[in-house]
Amino acid sequence: MAGEGADASLHLEMQGTGQHMARILSCGSPTKDSLAGNRDGAPVKSDAHILIVDDDKGIRDLLQEFFQKRGLHTSVAADGTEMETILRRSHVDLIVLDVMLPGKSGLELCRDLRAQYSTPIIMLTAVTETTDRVVGLEMGADDYVPKPFDPRELLARIRAVLRRNGAAEPKRATTKQLYRFAGWTMDCSRRRLTAPDDVRVELTMAEFNLLQTFVKSAGRVLTRDQLIELSGGDSDYSFDRSIDILVSRLRRKMEDDPKTPKLILTVRSGGYQFLPETTSE
Structure with a gap:
C-alpha cells in the first residue's frame, strides 16, 4: 500500500505458536534521504x-x-x-x-x-x-x-x-589509539587485543568496547550504569546482568584465574575497577 508520508512505515507482527507471521501494515515510498540512511x-x-x-x-x-x-x-x-x-x-x-x-x-x-x-x-x-x-x-x-x-x-x-564495530564511514582519529597494560596491547584503531605472549585474543564488539572503557578509566571505580553509558548505551544492554556477563567473558579470556581476577576487580556496592597501570600512544 502506498502512503503519502516521506518515510516508509513498516511493522512486523509475530503471532502463533512455533512460527512467526509477518504482515506489512503500511509502506510509504522511500525517499532519497531514507535510501541513504539519513532518516534511519x-x-x-x-x-x-x-x-x-x-x-x-x-x-x-x-x-x-x-x-x-x-x-x-x-x-x-x-x-x-x-x-x-x-x-x-x-x-x-x-x-x-x-x-x-x-x-x-x-x-x-x-x-x-x-x-x-x-x-x-x-x-x-x-x-x-x-x-x-x-x-x-x-x-x-x-x-x-x-x-x-x-x-x-x-x-x-x-x-x-x-x-x-568500525564498519561505518571512517572518521579522523582525535584520541589515543594504542594502550598497554600488564603486558597486554590494545590497538583501538584496528580493534585488536594482543596478550603478553604476543597471541591475538578475539573479542566481540561489546567486549572490546567495555574493555576500552575500562582501559581509558584505569583506576576509577565505575558503576554498571556508567559502564553501559561509556561503552555505548545505545546497545540496550539495560537489564541487570548485562555488564556482569560481559565482565565475566573478559575475565575468562584475559585472567589467569577468572575466579581471582587481577585485571578487573569487583567493588562491593560500587561496580568495577580496572587495576593495571595503563600507558597510551
Whole structure:
C-alpha cells in the first residue's frame, strides 16, 4: 500500500505458536534521504553485508527488501546450514540471528560462531524470554531485539553496531589509539587485543568496547550504569546482568584465574575497577 508520508512505515507482527507471521501494515515510498540512511541513522559504508537468519520466509523477504532499499547489502538464510554456506563464500559484517530455528537453535549457532568468527551478532528473541537474552550475551551476542519489533528499530540497532564495530564511514582519529597494560596491547584503531605472549585474543564488539572503557578509566571505580553509558548505551544492554556477563567473558579470556581476577576487580556496592597501570600512544 502506498502512503503519502516521506518515510516508509513498516511493522512486523509475530503471532502463533512455533512460527512467526509477518504482515506489512503500511509502506510509504522511500525517499532519497531514507535510501541513504539519513532518516534511519548515520550512514554506514555502502558495501556493508548483513546476514539475516530466520526460518520464516515472510520475515526474511520483508527484512531483506527493507534493508536493501536503505543501502545495506543483505543475504538471508533459513537455518544454520544455509548460514554457514553464506559465511564460507562471502564476508559478512553483521548477523541477525533468530533464537528459534530448526535444527540447531540460534543460541547454539551463536556459540559456534563465536568459536570461529568475531562478526557482530544481533539476536532476535521473544519478549518474555529474559533467559534467552542472558544466555545469548553469555555466548557472545552483541545485542538483542525482542519480538515483535519494528524493522526501523532493528535497522537502527544494526547501524549502531556497525558504527561501533568500525564498519561505518571512517572518521579522523582525535584520541589515543594504542594502550598497554600488564603486558597486554590494545590497538583501538584496528580493534585488536594482543596478550603478553604476543597471541591475538578475539573479542566481540561489546567486549572490546567495555574493555576500552575500562582501559581509558584505569583506576576509577565505575558503576554498571556508567559502564553501559561509556561503552555505548545505545546497545540496550539495560537489564541487570548485562555488564556482569560481559565482565565475566573478559575475565575468562584475559585472567589467569577468572575466579581471582587481577585485571578487573569487583567493588562491593560500587561496580568495577580496572587495576593495571595503563600507558597510551
